Amino acid sequence: MQPLSDLFSHQGDITRQALAPLADRLRPRNLEEFVGQQEILGPGRLLRRAIQADRVGNLILHGPPGVGKTTLARIIASTTRAHFTSLNAVLAGVKDLRVEVEAARQRLERHGLRTLLFIDEVHRFNVAQQDALLPWVENGTVTLIGATTENPYFEVNKALVSRSRLFRLQPLEPRDLRVLLKRALADEERGYGGLAVELSSEAADHLLDVAGGDARSLLNALELAVESSPADDTGVIRIDLEIAEQSIQQRAVLYDKQGDAHFDTISAFIKSLRGSDPDAALFWLARMVEAGENPRFIFRRMLISAGEDIGLADPQAVVVVEACAAAFERVGLPEGLYPLAQAALYLAGAEKSNSVLGFFDALKSVRATNRQDVPSHLRDANRDGAAFGDGVGYRYPHAYAEHWVAQTYLPAALQGEVFWLPGRLGWEGTLQERLQRRRAAQLSAAAESSADSGLLLSSGPDDAGLERWLQRQAGAEGERLDQLRQRFWDGARWQRQDRTLIVAARSLLWALDPLEASPEGGVLIGVNAAADLERLQAQSQLLDSLRSPRLLLLEPTSPRKLAAAIEPGERFEWLVARSPFQGLAPALWLQWLQQLNQLCSPRAQWRLLLSEPLLGPAGALTELLEKPGDPSNVSKDPSLTNLLRRLTLQEEGWLAPHPGATELSAALEELGWAVELESWQEFLTLELSETALQRWFGPEAPYRRRLEAAMSAGEVNRLEAGFRDRIGARLPQRLRHNRLIARRPAQSPSPSPQAGEANRDQP
Structure with a gap:
């Protein structure tokens, strides 16, 4: 007779499965059901072969939400012969980690059974927790599978990263999302195949577009649309564009001020300014503003761009950005967005030059050149110049025409070096x-x-x-x-x-x-x-x-x-x-x-x-x-x-x-x-x-x-x-x-241009 507690536990699992969100119910159960990520999971790809051969080593999966990181970990769990256990770094502490590690140690020693430890949101572990995990990963007691939305090179212990294979999962393509959408409508067991749901093509396109490559967002929107829409007289739940727009009204802006989205977006913004594309510059600027980026950070980066990418082609660029930054401080939001956009548009429209990078060439020469003696004619003659000839031979430029005289100013070993090459444009x-x-x-x-x-x-x-x-x-x-x-x-x-x-x-x-x-x-x-x-x-x-x-x-x-x-x-x-x-x-x-x-x-x-x-x-x-x-x-x-x-x-x-x-x-x-x-x-x-x-x-x-x-x-x-x-x-x-x-004898000593033309054909 089965214990009463087991019966209740089994019934609880059934109930939870029935009440689980659509996105959780529809998780792929094997590689054949997994959608997207063909670059790493396609036939013959490394990760697919490793999973099929049950030879998955330490693994860190990173990418934006809703692209299949946790799902992939569960597929690995269902195919491996090793014991699979999981922790969520948001909820678990060092104590929980030690319990799992001790259990893994005993399995290995008593039964020779490996343990795959899946840690979701692994970047949430603090430094102490990651350090506590490192020795057990290093000696093979556990095999780590980590999932994170952050760049592991910045958020995960470098020692863990160095011992793991990293895979970057990309946002799903619209064709992949469409497969999931059709599967959700057709699956009678886990989806809405048992219901008469009619999704218009306009509604489907809107859901796919606004989901932005996030499968979870797509399925949550579909679930809301279906669950909140009554059936008509014929028993059909009709989802049109209006209902779809109400279900997912706004694309989520993927932006974490400490993560890849933060750095990638500001990089795209600066490169748009450098490429003189005002439309792209305004788009990436708007994305940062919409995501709540600190405008002071944006102004700092624009000041750098004014020096690095515009430089002396338009010396006023740094002045304009500084003035707009001061205006923003005085005005504040939301009106401060005007000077913010003004600075971006000025930089996008300005002539470009990176000639100031010549400074770094000079810096390399300083580090690489052995002889950097100041030429004697450039030395200070006010101290011991009379004894050593310092300053002798220096020519004062203001004493010459155009306030310039041809004399050298570089050390002898660097004569002829050119560090600044001015551009053709602007000032x-x-x-x-x-x-x-x-x-x-x-x-x-x-x-x-x-x-x-x-x-x-x-x-x-x-x-x-x-x-x-x-x-x-x-x-x-x-x-x-x-x-x-x-x-x-x-x-x-x-x-x-x-x-x-x-x-x-x-x-x-x-x-x-x-x-x-x-x-x-x-x-x-x-x-x-x-x-x-x-x-x-x-x-x-x-x-x-x-x-x-x-x-x-x-x-x-x-x-x-x-x-x-x-x-x-x-x-x-x-x-x-x-x-x-x-x-x-x-x-x-x-x-x-x-x-x-x-x-x-x-x-x-x-x-x-x-x-x-x-x-x-x-x-x-x-x-x-x-x-x-x-x-x-x-x-x-x-x-x-x-x-x-x-x-x-x-x-x-x-x-x-x-x-x-x-x-x-x-x-x-x-x-x-x-x-x-x-x-x-x-x-x-x-x-x-x-x-x-x-x-x-x-x-x-x-x-x-x-x-x-x-x-x-x-x-x-x-x-x-x-x-x-x-x-x-x-x-x-x-x-x-x-x-x-x-x-020629026929030429005069100082012929004029006209005289030269007259003598052109003379022998």
Whole structure:
């Protein structure tokens, strides 16, 4: 005979089942009845295979309400051979947890039976409760199946998460909800199959739409509609659109201020502002307001967006948001929604730029660069500057035209780095051209300084790679080279369609003027080394507003390949170069001259700059030692004095350029050009450093090889010691610049644009 208590318990289960809500009665009992989540439960999917094989390990299911988390746990319970037990984290405490764990331990020890512990709303467990569960999950006493509407990475113990497989359940699709709706109307045992219920298509569509992927919400609405609607005279319960709207009048806004919906919605809002979509921005803003989000939080995020996504394209953006936030504080709700929406619409409509992110590039460089010494000319000269030269060489920008002067402000190891790239739009777009021109001038100055230092001590055809001996300080080169550029182009008359060919280039310095003056023409730059090509390609990216030049890698020993590399029939109005043929044999540089001559248009003009050092290292040290008032007593070391004087005479032959201005002028005249030659000298200084000594006296240094061919090893060592004794001294340097301008004989020295047109077809 069955105990009376069991009879009452069984009857209670029947009664509860009959009185249970429709959503609970219709829970799927197996995987075949489960609807939706095909991405994780479809045939062959991992979770489905694990359930069918009864190999479900620690599992955490997370997703919005009504998508099947608890249902899936019950299906696992019905298919597993392990003992299944469950707790609700809202109601259970540490005591309940310990009872379940102890029972699981005994089952495992006595019967070898595993225990699956299902904890619904697992995120509701506090830290102490989750910590209490961890050891038993870790040693396998229980296998955890957790369900949560929150992101487990934020709400669940990280140790539990790391030991569990996570599955994210998505809101149900309308087609899935329609299956559940039809099942509820057709199931005679658990649904309304025993009743005559007629659901109009409009009512069904409304229920599916407003349910928003929540099966529980859909079934609760259907239950309310059916239970509250009387049957008509024919015994049919008719559910039309009006009844459906009364049953589920408003879609529930899925929004938890501490959960995924909170972060996902504000993310969608900010991305809509960034994407300049005012409609989407207002939608996500309205969703947050409707869900009760704190407007102060929204304003904070809009202030961030004003700096990150709009920045200097519209500097007023942050001002507008700040003003709207202040207005909101003064007005309050509901009228404060006006300035809230106004700020959002302003940001959505503003021009966009993220150029301020350049700060983080600078931050990376700060963390990655070893040498961050402040350049000496930028240091504070008010403390010990007189003793260490701090501040010497600094040029006060307000003392120059436009309150700007080309000098470097970055550490030496970061010369040429670009952290801020202004956008083309808005306020910063007005700065782009001027900033790019100045940056290009500074970059070219840095590169050109190495070109200046690359003046050859000797340039015979058998020794074209001789070491270059002058190295400029980057901080002093910008203004000097800019003045040199202006003098080089002085008197040039441009036309917008002019084409310019620059050969043997090592920087963009000489391309700046034609790039700006001839926007409808073009600039082709030929370089002799792959390293120079790579550097100029990087630099030319900053010149997009000035029409980036074409870059071409040339072979110095194959002048005929130039014509094959350009477009057929292309001719140039300007042929430009600085010391283009250094180190080439006469026959080779004459071939280059003839090849370039064939690429000249009828009104072409040559502009060549030939710079040659007038002092080599020995000559520079001789002048320093013989300078009146110099503390060095030359008479104490007559052997060094005589050695330097003898070597100075030899250096004069080594320094002679090949070809020089005279040879090039004569060659151009033979080709029918009228040549003008202008010469001037420039006086500079070079600090004698260990780096300079290595360039001159290193084991493989060309200058040392030249010395060893001209004197004994003892004399070379004596000379090196003489230089080393004077490290830190500033050696004088003299340069001679020769500007060579060649025109067709029919052209006037300074032709006007009209005159150039008149001479276009003359031979």
